[in-house]
Amino acid sequence: MIETLLCRLENFQPLADEDRRVLQQALTPPVRMDRGEDVISEGERPEHVHLMIDGWACRYKLLADGQRHIMAYLMPGDLCDIHITLLNRMDHSIGILTRAHVAGIPRQALDHIYAHHPELTRALFWSTLVDEATLREWLVNEGHRPADQRLAHLFCELLVRARVAGLTENHCMELPLTQDELSDAMGLSTVHTNRVLQKLRREGLLTLRGRTLSVHDWQGLTEFADFDPLYLHLERSERMSDLLGGI
Amino acid sequence: MIETLLCRLENFQPLADEDRRVLQQALTPPVRMDRGEDVISEGERPEHVHLMIDGWACRYKLLADGQRHIMAYLMPGDLCDIHITLLNRMDHSIGILTRAHVAGIPRQALDHIYAHHPELTRALFWSTLVDEATLREWLVNEGHRPADQRLAHLFCELLVRARVAGLTENHCMELPLTQDELSDAMGLSTVHTNRVLQKLRREGLLTLRGRTLSVHDWQGLTEFADFDPLYLHLERSERMSDLLGGI
DNA sequence: CGATCTGTTGATGCTCATCAAATCCAGTGG
DNA sequence: CCACTGGATTTGATGAGCATCAACAGATCG
Structure with a gap:
């Protein structure tokens, strides 16, 4: 590792x-x-x-x-x-x-x-500068985006980071976080997080079940979340290119 | 400077x-x-x-x-x-x-x-690490604190930073920010920011008028805001000691 | 197999956004 | 010096988004 x-x-x-x-x-x-x-x-x-x-x-x-x-x-x-x-x-x-x-x-x-x-x-x-940039994006995310976009944006980021770390298969990754832990990061209640997840699922963007995140519509998700991976500063990563191409 | x-x-x-x-x-x-x-x-x-x-x-x-x-x-x-x-x-x-x-x-x-x-x-x-720590605190602030505490916390931070920079007199500082600019940082609407400012004023914590911030009850403000200046990593600053003593 | 953690659902109300309009103020030009 | 102007602040009314409380269903695990 x-x-x-x-x-x-x-x-x-x-x-x-x-x-x-x-x-x-x-x-x-x-x-x-x-x-x-x-x-x-x-x-x-x-x-x-x-x-x-x-x-x-x-x-x-x-x-x-x-x-x-x-x-x-x-x-x-x-x-x-x-x-x-x-x-x-x-x-x-x-x-x-x-x-x-x-x-x-x-x-x-x-x-x-x-x-x-x-x-x-x-x-x-x-x-550490990349960590700092990520922090800035999280700040924007919590400050200005409604709950559904906010979670969508988080999933975009996690998928890209996991991809670069070689932890994805296609558009799926292991995501061992409870809804409680997602809520504590997004500044939402567990109940609301749950409802938002259902909504994202209903809309065909992604499913999160049994510790696995599956993104079904990457393009749609990034557009919905207003996701721009610039802040991750991963321009050089080969593993990124196909994902980025899709954005 | x-x-x-x-x-x-x-x-x-x-x-x-x-x-x-x-x-x-x-x-x-x-x-x-x-x-x-x-x-x-x-x-x-x-x-x-x-x-x-x-x-x-x-x-x-x-x-x-x-x-x-x-x-x-x-x-x-x-x-x-x-x-x-x-x-x-x-x-x-x-x-x-x-x-x-x-x-x-x-x-x-x-x-x-x-x-x-x-x-x-x-x-x-x-x-830059201190900048990053500040960013983390802002993230907590926007994610978990209601509007009144959130603004109070911001003012605590700004007063401490201004103090260290030699930009305060007693518990006052020049704060050339419009309510609009405060709102854009806190993730609030201008209207709500305005109402919260009035509330903080009514409660005798601080006043913000004509580009000047005056903190009337520093102790009360820090308690209300749940403000702990550790994240600013200013332990060595002499200018801080009196303020920190008051916390 | 019960105990505990996690996810799901429903009902209620507060915080805060939004829209609209009024007031206040600093600056600008006549 | 005053009228005008555009920005900043303030106020009111309405409603959406989300928290909270409570209960239940499912999963996980010793």
């Missing part, structure tokens, strides 16, 4: 073999984690950067009233928290959503990369 | 005189801009990083239906778009909100900094 990460980083620019090796060797062995556990919690001082090997996680914050807001989904190949070497304390938590394996890059190894591998450093920096 | 930037960067760690000089000398002379102009537009390939000398700007995207969503406010001392050196094309625009002066750091100068001034580079990287 380091392959997935490398593959993603190469959306910025091709990596030297040396850089690939350095990154690979920096990784600690994957740790098994279960749904409900935190990779790291708000307020903690992190010592590792974490990499999702398999399984899904999310960034989230808890509000004063106990509600959880999910700010990002992390799928296999995603780095969880590069920030962390530079920020003192986590301002949010990272929680596991499925059975998962998580590897780490020790702070020390990362410092070494920063000091001696400028190209790799830039690639990692690039990757 | 480079002072403000340096002062902000030193929230990460004190800068060497050498680094301060390098940054100062990298700046191009400020250019005068007017409300409505774009510093840079979506899709463009940027050649400078921009620094707000005076006046305000915002990051925004235009949606398919013509609505504008504001994703960040930029005040004097804020860098607009460091990303830019690494991302190919802007996935959003930066628009001027008041008469303003904007300086630039040429891409070339920035590359030089990246290559030869690791500490300064880290400080700049840190600064």
